[in-house]
Amino acid sequence: MVQRTTRRQFLEGGKTLALGCLSTCGIPGTLVTASAGPAGEERFVEPVLPNRYEREAVARGQELGIGAAVLDGPATIEVCSHQTWTLVYTAGKAGVRAGGGLRIAMRHLAHQWSSPQVNRPRERNYLTIEAERGQPVELTIDFRVRSRFFTQYFAWQNIVEVLLPERGLEAGETLRVTFGDRSGGSPGLAVQPFCERRFVFKCYADVEGGGEFLPLARSPAVEIVAAQPHRLNVVAPSDAVTSKPTWFLVRAEDRYGNPAPCYRGTVRLHTPGGPEAKCYAEHTFTADDQGVFRFEDVILAEPGVHTLVASDGRFEARSNPVVAGSDPPEKRLLWGDLHGHTLFSDGRGTVEEYYDFAERVAGLDICAVSDHAFEIVDEMWEHSKEVTNAVYRPGSFVTLQAYEWSGNTNVGGDHNVYFLEDDPPLYRSGNYYDRRNLQMYHGPKPNVPHVKELFERLAQRLGDRDVLCIPHIGGRRGNPEFHHPDVRRAIEIFSEHRRSEAWAGTFLARGQRLAIMASSDNHYGSPGYGYLRPTGDWSNQEIGMGLIGVYAPERTREAVFRALYDRHVYATSGARIVLQVFADGRPMGSEFRTARAPLISIRAVGTTDIARVEINKNGEVVWATTPNECEVQLEWSDRGFNADDPSLYYVRVVQTDREEAISSPIWVN
Numbered sequence: 221m222v223q224r225t226t227r228r229q230f231l232e233g234g235k236t237l238a239l240g241c242l243s244t245c246g247i248p249g250t251l252v253t254a255s256a257g258p259a260g261e262e263r264f265v266e267p268v269l270p271n272r273y274e275r276e277a278v279a280r281g282q283e284l285g286i287g288a289a290v291l292d293g294p295a296t297i298e299v300c301s302h303q304t305w306t307l308v309y310t311a312g313k314a315g316v317r318a319g320g321g322l323r324i325a326m327r328h329l330a331h332q333w334s335s336p337q338v339n340r341p342r343e344r345n346y347l348t349i350e351a352e353r354g355q356p357v358e359l360t361i362d363f364r365v366r367s368r369f370f371t372q373y374f375a376w377q378n379i380v381e382v383l384l385p386e387r388g389l390e391a392g393e394t395l396r397v398t399f400g401d402r403s404g405g406s407p408g409l410a411v412q413p414f415c416e417r418r419f420v421f422k423c424y425a426d427v428e429g430g431g432e433f434l435p436l437a438r439s440p441a442v443e444i445v446a447a448q449p450h451r452l453n454v455v456a457p458s459d460a461v462t463s464k465p466t467w468f469l470v471r472a473e474d475r476y477g478n479p480a481p482c483y484r485g486t487v488r489l490h491t492p493g494g495p496e497a498k499c500y501a502e503h504t505f506t507a508d509d510q511g512v513f514r515f516e517d518v519i520l521a522e523p524g525v526h527t528l529v530a531s532d533g534r535f536e537a538r539s540n541p542v543v544a545g546s547d548p549p550e551k552r553l554l555w556g557d558l559h560g561h562t563l564f565s566d567g568r569g570t571v572e573e574y575y576d577f578a579e580r581v582a583g584l585d586i587c588a589v590s591d592h593a594f595e596i597v598d599e600m601w602e603h604s605k606e607v608t609n610a611v612y613r614p615g616s617f618v619t620l621q622a623y624e625w626s627g628n629t630n631v632g633g634d635h636n637v638y639f640l641e642d643d644p645p646l647y648r649s650g651n652y653y654d655r656r657n658l659q660m661y662h663g664p665k666p667n668v669p670h671v672k673e674l675f676e677r678l679a680q681r682l683g684d685r686d687v688l689c690i691p692h693i694g695g696r697r698g699n700p701e702f703h704h705p706d707v708r709r710a711i712e713i714f715s716e717h718r719r720s721e722a723w724a725g726t727f728l729a730r731g732q733r734l735a736i737m738a739s740s741d742n743h744y745g746s747p748g749y750g751y752l753r754p755t756g757d758w759s760n761q762e763i764g765m766g767l768i769g770v771y772a773p774e775r776t777r778e779a780v781f782r783a784l785y786d787r788h789v790y791a792t793s794g795a796r797i798v799l800q801v802f803a804d805g806r807p808m809g810s811e812f813r814t815a816r817a818p819l820i821s822i823r824a825v826g827t828t829d830i831a832r833v834e835i836n837k838n839g840e841v842v843w844a845t846t847p848n849e850c851e852v853q854l855e856w857s858d859r860g861f862n863a864d865d866p867s868l869y870y871v872r873v874v875q876t877d878r879e880e881a882i883s884s885p886i887w888v889n
Contacts, residue, residue, distance in 0.1 A: 327378070558620065803819070
């Protein structure tokens with residue numbers, strides 16, 4: 221939406237109305253300093269970032285004396301609450317010449333705030349502006365997906381621009397913008413549903429009236445915290461060895477899926493059943509737990525499928541199934557989220573915070589940050605690689621070097637690129653290249669404009685199954701027209717965007733031998749536990765979108781990466797459904813020849829009852845059953861098999877709660 225106010229509107233009543241809403245993210249980068257006081261005092265975030273373009277622009281603004289902004293209102297607020305803040309900009313020594321003004325930039329995720337409105341002072345999200353001495357202002361508000369500010373400001377492209385066309389400001393004079401003005405009866409501004417340690421009102425000032433808006437050295441920010449505890453959630457590894465310790469992670473959440481740090485219950489971890497059920501451990505949560513506690517040294521004495529229950533007398537939750545055996549499995553089932561974004565691109569949180577959530581809160585085995593390459597400046601890429609290497613712990617937590625190559629669909633579409641090596645190169649697309657944008661790469665024009673060239677670059681680095689890339693549906697849909705079998709080895713079918721099995725089928729129908737995988741593509745800083753775009757219906761909101769299951773012999777980069785390359789993986793929509801699929805004893809992802817109909821063996825263990833199991837052959841469902849049980853073991857032989865015709869088979873499992881899992885294909889003949 222673009223709106224320009226008229227001079228006459230602004231001259232009436234002393235207050236001017238505007239359209240506004242807030243973003244979700246802070247300064248792009250991993251390092252920030254913040255100062256905060258009690259409610260009503262200013263809270264700032266200032267960049268201490270690996271981004272020289274931003275630093276240089278800030279320095280120019282300080283030399284000119286472009287002023288400062290503070291935020292009048294609460295410094296810490298709760299998700300989904302209604303709030304009021306007044307951003308007060310004070311002109312610096314340069315003043316503001318006529319024609320100059322202020323831009324307040326909101327992050328890419330600003331759509332998670334309440335809908336903007338300008339004409340109804342009794343309703344939420346009412347916004348007003350007061351300029352010094354009641355002078356008129358000229359206002360532009362643009363929150364469209366492709367706003368006129370997009371290429372210059374992405375991922376801060378949601379802009380409220382306030383210009384002073386007549387007299388400007390003298391040093392010390394102010395401009396006041398009130399978000400959620402309650403003076404006419406409005407309840408205030410409705411806040412986003414996910415917590416945010418540094419939600420920033422990023423400010424730029426044009427003091428010379430020539431159209432150059434420079435960033436303020438310190439932008440005001442607030443902290444958005446979780447609501448009250450609403451439920452428990454239990455996560456466990458999917459396999460264990462009897463009589464050897466394993467772990468169960470218990471997370472307290474608010475109703476929106478955020479970890480609830482204020483939770484103080486005493487949780488008992490026990491087997492399902494009555495008062496005689498076996499108790500494994502109990503724990504009273506403290507402030508240090510931040511709403512998450514991991515029970516270590518839990519021993520499952522008997523072989524079989526186990527689920528444990530966590531309860532505190534008020535809430536109760538059941539874990540995902542754990543398959544325990546007397547010996548370690550030849551290949552462990554590991555869980556990962558390989559696709560997500562930080563403040564280095566259009567997500568939120570730092571690289572460090574992202575990996576911390578993945579391991580400590582989501583209980584993942586594998587994780588990768590995949591920020592958009594066209595946004596990552598060289599210093600950011602070096603920092604991201606350094607952190608990714610630092611948090612990798614063989615045997616415990618596996619991280620992979622990755623980024624997203626984001627070409628438009630006509631030149632290939634979005635592909636995530638993964639490397640086994642510690643220090644890989646960054647190949648950028650030419651998408652959105654704009655040297656005015658302080659958040660993006662400013663070097664020589666990127667020289668990998670087409671996915672075919674990306675494939676060629678990656679193939680040159682390919683050694684022993686150590687490079688791969690994966691297309692997905694996102695901002696720029698992956699294109700099946702272009703393919704390289706040695707480097708494009710999988711396709712992402714579940715994410716925060718949608719479930720896209722049919723789209724993946726267009727690649728498989730062309731004969732492309734791709735593993736089926738999923739990851740969240742989350743932009744909220746919650747890998748392994750992202751959610752679809754909020755619907756507002758929090759009783760039915762889907763939470764926990766997109767996980768990859770990887771069968772690997774151990775938790776190391778080498779083992780995980782080669783399992784990915786060999787396609788020994790499957791996708792789930794978020795639930796940790798155990799799925800094993802074999803054809804004549806060969807695992808998912810295999811290719812082999814046979815003269816007889818292969819025997820398809822399936823084992824599935826659900827997190828709730830399994831409503832349907834399907835076998836898909838060459839793009840069509842050829843067999844299905846409706847077991848309505850948690851655990852299913854099946855064998856099926858293809859009566860229509862013809863040894864002269866190539867076939868691919870994959871399995872889809874759907875639970876009664878609509879969560880699903882899809883195996884990678886097996887290719888025969």
